[in-house]
Amino acid sequence: MIFYHFNADLVPNSQLETVKSLLNCKNFVNSDRLLGSSKGRGITWFLNTQTELDVNVVLRHYYRGGLFGKLVKDQYFFNGLENTRAFQEFSLLAKLCEWNLPVPRPIALKVKKTCCWYQADIMLEKIEGAQDLSKFLQTNSLTDEQYQQIGKLIRQLHDHQVHHSDLNIHNILFVPTSGQFFLIDFDKCGTSTGDNWKSENLARLLRSFIKEQGRLNIQFNEQNWQWLLNGYHQQYHITNT
Template structure:
């Protein structure tokens, strides 16, 4: 990992995936537009831009607050040091998960822009090619017991690395065209000791299945979650 410091900015980047010159401009969507490298976008709290790097497809995300407070302070956070910023912590956590063999996006670059006692943040991470989240898939078709088993295995690998995914839901689990399971979106997640929180992760995930059954009538049933738990317990 390399680090750049300039103009109240700190940028961390993987030099095997992006050059220093490109890393300096990587967080400006207009830069990618001018290069004709934008390949798509997704809208959530803000716009995530999908861009084509020389080595990899990437997702560019600006950190924004949710909820009522987010309407007042959209994208600024109190600064307590570089290593406590949300972009740095997610960048580092993705590296830990990769080392632990969990299927997560590769961290490419992270940025912090400091202004007095606050900062704004961005992350550039791998866009998983040819993948859909579980909601999109289950709206159209059911999944096999083997796939749910594989999802459980991947969650167990994450838990074995002691990473608490505080927003584990079926929007954050992807399946690619090779039936490989991926876990994404590790903002505000962290390594934690013990095991009490692991059950809460699984309970949250089950609630998200039930929510989408009621909301979108996805093709899912209780037995699918039992297959997932079988995979989880196998690790």
């Protein structure tokens, strides 16, 4: 059994079958749509859908990590469509978009159920001209104001009680032409109560900066982090709930 879910604001009825066909495709190496790809646990595809959807897209299959992932690569226990990783990530991104936070818009998802297990794929908006922060900082630096901007963005996320469980500089995108920052990869993320987790979330990001400072020699120092914290600790009033 296969379930599909679409963002009606981005996928017109006339393009439902086109999007389904893309979700069902396993390999785009020889496709005219291929704009690029990246490798992690699996391959993330960047596809040209400008004509059909007015945006290009990112297509990602869900894979397990860790030791268990070596045994069971991409199957998960099915406990209702709303509890699948794809549906939860799609729903969270839709909510973040409602709050006007800079994240990619969710476009579509596919969940394939076999007995009590499922496999899933998600399609997201491609942020044009963006680089992940670790790549950008290898050859460029950010201004104090830009670090403040990152801090403000994370504070907005936290003010909505959204816990990005993998907050690192690879999941922060920067568009040099516009100066905008975006947050990506909200798989296994969600809302959390209280405030105790927020300082550890920031500490995780700092560890990421320090790790890539040593591994990739990115342009980053303690003063940069203080400017980020300066932006974070400014107060915000949430108007969209």
